Amino acid sequence: MDMPNPSASVIGRKARIVERLQSVLPKDSVISDEAETRAYECDALTAYRCPPLAAVLPRTTQEVAEVLRICHQEGVPVVPRGAGTSLAGGSLPTADSIILGVSRMTQVLEADYDNRFVRVQTGRTNLSVTGAVEEEDFFYAPDPSSQLACAIAGNIAMNSGGAHCLKYGVTTNNLLGVTMVQMDGTIVEIGGAHLDPGGLDLLGVICGSEGQLGVVTEATLRILRKPEGARPVLMGFDSNEVAGTCVSDIIKAGILPVAIEFMDRPCIEACEAFAKAGYPMCEALLIVEVEGSEAEIQEQLALILEIAKRHNPVELREAKDADEAGRIWLGRKSAFGAMGQINDYMCLDGTIPVSELPYVLRRIGELSKHYGLGVANVFHAGDGNMHPLILFDANKPGDLELCEAFGADILRLCVEVGGCLTGEHGVGIEKRDLMLDQYAPEDLNAQMCVKDVFDPQWLLNPAKVFPLTSSESRRHAAE
Amino acid sequence: MRPESEAELAEMIKTADGPLSIRGGATRGVLTEGTPIETGGLSGISLYDPGALTLVVKAGTPLADIETALDAEGQRLPFEPMDHRGLLGTSGAPTIGGIAAGNISGPRRIQAGACRDLMLGVRFVDGQGTVVKNGGRVMKNVTGYDLVKLMAGSWGSLGALTEVSFKVLPTPEATATVILTGLGDEDAVSAMSKALGSPFDVTGAAHISASDPADAKTMIRIEGFEGSVAYRAGELRDLFKAQDVTVETDPTQCAALWSAIRDVEPLQDHSGDVWKVSCKPSDGPELARRLQAEAVMYDWGGGLIWACLPEGTDARNRLGAFGGHATLVRGTAKTPRFHPETAVLATLSQGLRDKFDPRGILNPRVMTG
Numbered sequence: 102m103d104m105p106n107p108s109a110s111v112i113g114r115k116a117r118i119v120e121r122l123q124s125v126l127p128k129d130s131v132i133s134d135e136a137e138t139r140a141y142e143c144d145a146l147t148a149y150r151c152p153p154l155a156a157v158l159p160r161t162t163q164e165v166a167e168v169l170r171i172c173h174q175e176g177v178p179v180v181p182r183g184a185g186t187s188l189a190g191g192s193l194p195t196a197d198s199i200i201l202g203v204s205r206m207t208q209v210l211e212a213d214y215d216n217r218f219v220r221v222q223t224g225r226t227n228l229s230v231t232g233a234v235e236e237e238d239f240f241y242a243p244d245p246s247s248q249l250a251c252a253i254a255g256n257i258a259m260n261s262g263g264a265h266c267l268k269y270g271v272t273t274n275n276l277l278g279v280t281m282v283q284m285d286g287t288i289v290e291i292g293g294a295h296l297d298p299g300g301l302d303l304l305g306v307i308c309g310s311e312g313q314l315g316v317v318t319e320a321t322l323r324i325l326r327k328p329e330g331a332r333p334v335l336m337g338f339d340s341n342e343v344a345g346t347c348v349s350d351i352i353k354a355g356i357l358p359v360a361i362e363f364m365d366r367p368c369i370e371a372c373e374a375f376a377k378a379g380y381p382m383c384e385a386l387l388i389v390e391v392e393g394s395e396a397e398i399q400e401q402l403a404l405i406l407e408i409a410k411r412h413n414p415v416e417l418r419e420a421k422d423a424d425e426a427g428r429i430w431l432g433r434k435s436a437f438g439a440m441g442q443i444n445d446y447m448c449l450d451g452t453i454p455v456s457e458l459p460y461v462l463r464r465i466g467e468l469s470k471h472y473g474l475g476v477a478n479v480f481h482a483g484d485g486n487m488h489p490l491i492l493f494d495a496n497k498p499g500d501l502e503l504c505e506a507f508g509a510d511i512l513r514l515c516v517e518v519g520g521c522l523t524g525e526h527g528v529g530i531e532k533r534d535l536m537l538d539q540y541a542p543e544d545l546n547a548q549m550c551v552k553d554v555f556d557p558q559w560l561l562n563p564a565k566v567f568p569l570t571s572s573e574s575r576r577h578a579a580e
Numbered sequence: 581m582r583p584e585s586e587a588e589l590a591e592m593i594k595t596a597d598g599p600l601s602i603r604g605g606a607t608r609g610v611l612t613e614g615t616p617i618e619t620g621g622l623s624g625i626s627l628y629d630p631g632a633l634t635l636v637v638k639a640g641t642p643l644a645d646i647e648t649a650l651d652a653e654g655q656r657l658p659f660e661p662m663d664h665r666g667l668l669g670t671s672g673a674p675t676i677g678g679i680a681a682g683n684i685s686g687p688r689r690i691q692a693g694a695c696r697d698l699m700l701g702v703r704f705v706d707g708q709g710t711v712v713k714n715g716g717r718v719m720k721n722v723t724g725y726d727l728v729k730l731m732a733g734s735w736g737s738l739g740a741l742t743e744v745s746f747k748v749l750p751t752p753e754a755t756a757t758v759i760l761t762g763l764g765d766e767d768a769v770s771a772m773s774k775a776l777g778s779p780f781d782v783t784g785a786a787h788i789s790a791s792d793p794a795d796a797k798t799m800i801r802i803e804g805f806e807g808s809v810a811y812r813a814g815e816l817r818d819l820f821k822a823q824d825v826t827v828e829t830d831p832t833q834c835a836a837l838w839s840a841i842r843d844v845e846p847l848q849d850h851s852g853d854v855w856k857v858s859c860k861p862s863d864g865p866e867l868a869r870r871l872q873a874e875a876v877m878y879d880w881g882g883g884l885i886w887a888c889l890p891e892g893t894d895a896r897n898r899l900g901a902f903g904g905h906a907t908l909v910r911g912t913a914k915t916p917r918f919h920p921e922t923a924v925l926a927t928l929s930q931g932l933r934d935k936f937d938p939r940g941i942l943n944p945r946v947m948t949g
Contacts, residue, residue: 213860214777215770215773215777215861215862216773216860216861216862216883217773217776217777238779239777259722260722260726262720262722266719266720267719270693270697271720271722273697273726273729274693274697287924289922289924289925289928290922291925293860293903293904294860294903295858295859295860295883295903295904295905296689296690296694296858296880296883296884297683297685297689297694297696297733297858298733298905299858299904299905299906299907299918299919299921300918300919300921300925300926300929300947301730301733301734301738301929301932301947302683302696302729302730302732302733302734303730303925303928303929304729305696305726305728305729305730305732306725306726306727306729306730308726308729309722309725309726310725310726326776326777326778326779327779328779328781329779348631349631349632350631352630352631352632352633352750353630353631353653353654354750355654355750355751355752355753356750357749357750393781393808394779394808394811394812396807396808396811397804397805397807397808397811400805400807400808401805401808404805452718452719452720452721453718454629454632454634454717454718455629455631455632456629456631456632481720484718484719484720485632485718485719485720486718486719486720519716519717519718520716520718521716521718521721521723522723523721523722523723524718524720524721524722525720525722526722527722528722528723528724532723536723536724539723539724540713540723540724541713543710543711543712544712544713544714544724545724546710547706547710547712547714547727547936548714548724548725548727550932550935550936551725551727551730551932551935552725553935554928554931554932554935555928566724566725567724
């Protein structure tokens with residue numbers, strides 16, 4: 102992975118920069134000791150590591166503004182960091198950068214049930230946003246699978262999704278407003294408890310900008326009343342094609358389940374060996390979940406089962422109670438853990454039009470043979486967001502590179518059939534160099550123009566999202 | 581000028597030597613000075629995949645054509661775009677490009693999201709004649725910056741849209757409207773908050789004030805499968821059993837009730853200027869009081885106020901400081917149509933316009949004039 106050469110001038114000024122940061126932050130908020138900065142050398146994409154110059158852990162928006170003002174004056178790159186759960190290397194530091202971590206900013210500032218929003222500091226974890234409102238039977242809808250650990254700041258940076266976004270949308274559809282600090286230390290308020298902007302939709306472009314436009318310190322999030330109940334049904338089919346057609350038929354019938362999860366045989370086998378959820382051994386398995394009152398659940402499930410039966414399922418299993426529902430989800434929820442037991446794996450995140458599912462799975466199978474690496478597929482089938490898990494051995498020289506080449510081929514395949522490189526994990530450094538497979542240079546130029554406006558010096562989260570060759574002239578011009 | 585292809589449009593913009601006024605059906609009352617560019621030649625559905633809930637359509641396509649195609653598959657645009665013709669007295673056929681450029685939504689915005697929430701991808705020509713694409717045709721896509729949202733609601737000031745893709749949704753089998761009669765504005769907003777805070781998946785919550793409060797109507801909509809709608813209508817009726825409550829289940833009646841809200845029919849016959857105010861729902865009644873309006877209605881559970889004011893009145897003066905924004909939708913007031921942004925945001929917005937349209941020729945000052 103190519104990264105720009107760190108600035109010798111910045112590294113040479115480390116003592117002075119740290120001293121200035123210490124002058125505006127409490128003593129325990131600045132980490133500059135080399136042993137301690139190692140804690141921030143990578144995120145969940147652990148293949149790439151680089152300790153930062155220093156890390157700061159502010160507690161307030163004002164402190165964030167002070168930090169950025171100093172870094173702006175000193176020309177120091179800043180890498181914002183939520184909980185460090187990015188699978189794309191979204192918060193990988195460079196040696197000349199300051200990690201700005203929001204993990205100490207976890208307060209709930211306001212919960213308003215009449216107007217259905219909550220305002221939080223963005224270091225708060227996704228699940229604990231729901232935790233703060235569930236006593237009143239409300240919840241925050243986006244549910245990335247890392248929700249126990251991941252921070253709202255990172256969710257906003259990556260526009261995170263989850264298993265339930267077919268019905269509830271992703272982060273951008275549930276974000277009402279932010280307090281953001283620009284690279285020069287200016288504090289901006291965008292949006293709020295009201296809907297839609299009065300001018301350009303700046304909130305819309307900030308969400309998903311991977312921490313490159315500003316550091317979001319507070320967020321106003323839409324909360325929803327919990328449904329009365331939810332229940333999954335499990336279906337097994339003897340081919341991927343049939344399972345794919347079944348998904349499409351359910352959607353065409355006017356049913357909008359909250360989740361449709363798809364697993365292929367390698368994934369089913371691994372999950373079964375790991376979690377013993379009692380899954381049937383078949384080629385493809387669907388878990389479909391619906392919500393509502395008891396009668397509504399039954400009405401929807403009856404329709405879904407009727408459609409499923411037309412496709413000769415090898416298994417149809419309705420959950421009769423919470424325990425059975427739990428067992429249906431058990432295997433799926435332990436899929437990543439199960440794969441981790443077998444091997445090292447790389448998790449991809451491309452999205453495809455649902456109708457292309459059978460073709461794409463067939464091609465992935467062929468590529469798997471070509472590269473000699475196993476792959477298991479878990480899939481948010483309702484929205485086409487694939488998660489192929491490529492198995493490799495990190496201790497075997499060359500295996501990581503082979504795995505990355507295989508992954509890149511799968512992502513190019515996703516683009517080729519009308520999909521995209523990443524559905525919810527973000528580009529980070531991981532998919533940065535594939536961007537020109539999806540976008541023409543002028544498409545990327547338009548995006549980089551936005552960066553030019555918000556961060557003219559290109560100091561925020563540098564070397565992410567855009568291929569280095571595409572951003573080179575801008576990064577140098579700013580130096 | 582009327583380009584017949586994206587390439588032709590790009591050439592027109594590249595070679596333009598003065599301001600351009602981009603228009604679809606010209607129904608929304610935002611026409612700027614400049615050489616007109618009509619998008620009607622860029623028309624047609626490029627792709628419709630009902631099983632993937634995806635529609636890709638050229639910007640100049642009339643909304644009516646899209647609705648016909650979706651209806652044949654039992655699907656719809658979920659965000660229920662307003663038709664401005666009744667309120668503004670315009671004619672012409674609304675196009676999908678105009679809807680996207682204006683981020684035009686309707687009552688279902690509170691549940692299904694705004695137009696921008698359902699937009700998956702765009703193609704557009706920027707102010708220098710460069711064709712740019714962003715997003716795509718899949719529901720989950722975080723590949724690079726989200727310029728789709730930025731284009732939605734930019735009223736053509738960053739680029740002329742040529743193609744837009746949408747997430748569409750099934751049209752539900754049944755609908756019902758729970759109607760409460762005789763509530764004052766505060767009580768109505770409280771009732772709507774209660775309904776929207778219930779687990780019954782409300783897809784519309786509107787209140788029409790009346791000079792005699794006994795005539796005021798508060799309406800709460802639910803949609804879905806028949807059994808489910810009947811169940812939820814019953815639960816909502818129970819929730820409001822202390823009030824004067826009725827339930828309308830006739831599909832034609834329900835459609836008429838909500839298209840009237842969507843198109844602001846109760847204000848159409850009033851003379852004067854029409855403003856819309858987006859605010860926190862519970863602030864709605866107080867803000868409406870400050871407006872001293874001649875007629876008022878609320879949508880979005882109280883978070884969208886439609887108000888009729890005497891010609892030339894600056895609603896923002898009457899509102900004073902508040903969280904939200906006020907837009908002049910119909911009228912003559914010598915005040916900016918869109919709510920002035922704070923200095924910091926205005927600088928960022930102008931910075932974006934200068935980047936996307938350095939010559940300032942695309943619908944000049946449409947959002948700032």
